[in-house]
Amino acid sequence: MSLNAVAHLNFHGQAREALEFYQSVFGGQLTVATYADFGMPAELPGAAHVVFGQVVADNGFRVMAYDVPGEHTPTAPGAPTTRRENGTTITEEPFFLSVRGESIDEVTPVWEGLAEGATVIEEFGPAQWAPAFGMLADRFGVTWIVDVAADHTQA
Template sequence: MSVTTTTHLNFRGTAREALGFYQSVFGGHTAAVTYKDAGAVGHESEAEWVMWGEVASDNGFHVMAYDVPSQLPWARGENPFFVSVRGDATEEITALWDRLAEGSAIVRPLGPAQWAPLYGMLTDRFGVTWVLDVAAPYNV
């Protein structure tokens, strides 16, 4: 079993541009799934926004990013990131979730998601927002 942590950056309509910039700085490859790709368009003007994206390079650099949809609160510089914890075993992620959830505000309960066998989001008692999930293969 293994677990990795990744900084997950939050934008409003500029995630693709930011990912391209970070790739130009750190190298590697960029992947992105839009709200349209995932069948999760809330507002037609946001269909091409990034629902999930990343830059990963062979030297170990890795960030994830998304565009916060307009129905959710967002202000530049406020809550600019999440910490993503990704594992390959549901038991391990569930155990970590259970410990982190003590005293936390659950944003999205841990459970199956369209893009992952297990996914959840919470804000811990220190104000840090965590995204936990079980890795799933994806094609981009």
């Protein structure tokens, strides 16, 4: 038996757009089912919103998302609540999403893709603890850490 923890992101009318964006960055298969697909009359508000969605990529990336039901007006995310001060990460967010690769060449395209329309919190580059590290809040307000696994076998 094996278990996988998968991030499940909650949106207010932006889930399809976010999932399509993540698919453009990570590749993989996009699956989307709407409330209408599950029987909600198509003429009702929110029927076209996502009740279940995911992106699953061969490289191991997987994320799920849906639109919280109810009347919501999609809003652009405000300023990120995460920032760097004096070399320390200060945040009020309950979680970040982390993407870790084995080489800078492997994760650089991920960083560049997520950075489109994002607020960069920490520029992508060498760090004391990793060959490369960066942090940003993407265009949907989700905070991502992109880094390269440190080789701890070398002394």
